[in-house]
Amino acid sequence: MIRRSFYKIIEKIINRKANSQEVQIFEDWLNSINHKSNLDWEKHELENLKIKALRKVQQHRKFSWTAIVAAAVIILVGSWLLLKKTYIEEHLPLEEITSQTIIPGGFNGVLTTDGEQNINLSDLKMDSLYVFKGVQVERIDTGLIRVIPLPRSKTHWQEIKAPKGANLAVILEDGSKITLNANSKITFPSRFDPQGRKVIMEGEAYFEVQKEKIRRPFEVQAGNNMIKVLGTKFNVNSKSENEMQASLYEGKIQVTNGHFQIVLNPGKEILIARNGTYQVQTFDKNKSTAWKAGIFDLEGKNIKQIMSEVADWYNVEVDYVNADTNIKYMGELSKFSDIETLLETISLVKGNQFEIKGRRIIVK
Numbered sequence: 001m002i003r004r005s006f007y008k009i010i011e012k013i014i015n016r017k018a019n020s021q022e023v024q025i026f027e028d029w030l031n032s033i034n035h036k037s038n039l040d041w042e043k044h045e046l047e048n049l050k051i052k053a054l055r056k057v058q059q060h061r062k063f064s065w066t067a068i069v070a071a072a073v074i075i076l077v078g079s080w081l082l083l084k085k086t087y088i089e090e091h092l093p094l095e096e097i098t099s100q101t102i103i104p105g106g107f108n109g110v111l112t113t114d115g116e117q118n119i120n121l122s123d124l125k126m127d128s129l130y131v132f133k134g135v136q137v138e139r140i141d142t143g144l145i146r147v148i149p150l151p152r153s154k155t156h157w158q159e160i161k162a163p164k165g166a167n168l169a170v171i172l173e174d175g176s177k178i179t180l181n182a183n184s185k186i187t188f189p190s191r192f193d194p195q196g197r198k199v200i201m202e203g204e205a206y207f208e209v210q211k212e213k214i215r216r217p218f219e220v221q222a223g224n225n226m227i228k229v230l231g232t233k234f235n236v237n238s239k240s241e242n243e244m245q246a247s248l249y250e251g252k253i254q255v256t257n258g259h260f261q262i263v264l265n266p267g268k269e270i271l272i273a274r275n276g277t278y279q280v281q282t283f284d285k286n287k288s289t290a291w292k293a294g295i296f297d298l299e300g301k302n303i304k305q306i307m308s309e310v311a312d313w314y315n316v317e318v319d320y321v322n323a324d325t326n327i328k329y330m331g332e333l334s335k336f337s338d339i340e341t342l343l344e345t346i347s348l349v350k351g352n353q354f355e356i357k358g359r360r361i362i363v364k
Contacts (some may be wrong), residue, residue, distance in 0.1 A: 031181075043074055052084040102339040102359065105182050105313045107143040108166035112159040112180070113190075121160075135190045149190040161185035162203075165315030172199075174217065175210035181291050182312040188351040192216065202236040206292050208253075225272060228254040235288050239308070243272045266329060294336055298329040303352050303363055310361070314339050321364040324351040 109121040111185055113133045124130060124139040131137075136151035138146045147158060147170060162168050162180040169179040170186070178186055184203025192198075198219040209218045211231030220227040222238045225246075232251025238244045246255060247269035254263050259276035269283040290297035291309070298306055302325040307318045314337055327349065332341060343354040343361070355362040 008113065090323055102314050102316060104338070104354070105165040105167060105315065107168055109145075109160055109162045109168040111147070112161070113136065113156050115157075122166075127131070135357050140171075141169065144169045144171070147190070148173050153190070156186060156190045158190055159185060159187045163315070164312050165358050172197075174212060174216075174218075177208040177210075179206040179208075179292055181205065181239075182315075201236060201238070204235070204291070206233075206235045206289055208233050224257060224276075226256045228256065235292075239312075241305075242275075243274045245269060245271050247283050247285075249285060290332065291335070294334065295337055296333045296342075298331050298333065300330070302326070302328060303346075306346070308362060310339070310342065315359070317360045318359060319362045321362055323363040327351045 032360055042190050048286075073185065107122055110117060111119040111121055113135065119130065119131055119137060121137075121139070124145070126139055126142075129136055129138050131150065134150050134156050135158065136148050136150055140146055142235070145168065147160075149155070160168070160170055162178070162182055162184050164183045167180055167182050167184075169177060171177050172188060173190070173192055176197070178199070180186065181204035184201070184205055186199050186201045186205060189201040194216070196217050196219060197223065200221045202222070207220065208227075209229050209231050215230060218229050218231075220229075220236060222236050222244050225244045227234070227236065227246060229251060232253060233249040234251075234253055235247045236244065236250070246253065246264070248264045248266050252263055252265060254261065255270055255272075257272060257276060257278070260278065262270065262278075262280070264270060264280065266281055267285070268280055269279055269288070270280050272278045287299060296306065296309055296313075303323050304320065304325055306329060311318045316339070329346070329349070333345060340356070340359075343356070347353050351362055355364065
């Protein structure tokens with residue numbers, strides 16, 4: 001019923017053409033979410049959920065019916081993701097889950113020193129210290145490690161990479177914390193220079209830069225762009241269609257490119273094109289780091305933009321066969337569902353369907 005009929009019921013409800021039986025199906029579905037996921041939803045909360053979906057549709061009247069379905073279904077079905085995942089985990093043995101599903105990413109990463117692969121970070125035991133080539137590595141939480149130099153050791157260049165299907169956070173020598181999204185990496189010295197702190201990044205990362213009494217500047221090189229700060233919180237994405245996108249949460253950052261130099265204030269972000277042109281705009285702080293909170297933010301994105309994030313997080317390849325990139329999706333989806341559930345939810349929208357072949361997703 002879900003794949004072929006549910007969006008038709010949504011369409012009728014939106015257009016106020018649903019009969020009493022269809023309305024009851026919709027009500028029963030909402031109630032089943034409440035019951036099976038053990039959420040303590042009151043009647044008025046369920047009503048607010050429906051109102052939210054309809055209001056979202058009214059705000060996007062310029063979209064086609066396909067986009068309207070996307071608005072309603074993605075908002076309403078988001079809660080269903082964890083429900084199905086929980087059901088699978090409770091009713092199938094572990095080996096069957098592993099063989100039949102593509103599971104979401106988790107903590108993993110590789111620490112490389114001076115060009116030599118040294119440590120698979122997921123193998124480190126919790127609250128244990130590892131000494132290797134002049135550095136001390138400690139896993140202090142599930143997805144968090146600390147890397148600091150040993151006293152009187154030489155400076156070594158470190159690279160930490162979060163591969164596809166993984167993410168992690170690392171605390172550096174100065175106390176700064178960097179959270180890496182999947183398919184991202186940072187390169188940094190084991191001991192920062194007395195005059196400054198510099199890291200090189202690829203992909204996407206969220207920086208929480210520690211302020212210092214000696215006020216050494218902290219610099220992030222992302223492609224042709226340099227970001228300079230003292231102490232602040234910001235997100236940098238060099239995986240998007242832009243050369244780079246930097247979003248500032250606290251403090252100030254100075255962004256330098258061969259074509260310009262600009263200072264950003266909190267709540268502003270800069271989008272730099274590959275030809276060096278740029279624009280500064282206000283951004284939604286909750287949307288910019290949705291990835292860090294375990295959410296796929298679909299708002300205003302087409303299927304290729306969404307599947308680029310999905311490919312990194314689930315470690316899959318994506319092929320497109322006559323995919324419709326004109327559809328703009330809305331809403332949010334959990335990153336902790338198995339991929340079948342995720343794709344089934346997105347496919348409720350007319351226009352793009354999915355076929356899974358091994359670790360390859362075909363969008364058509």
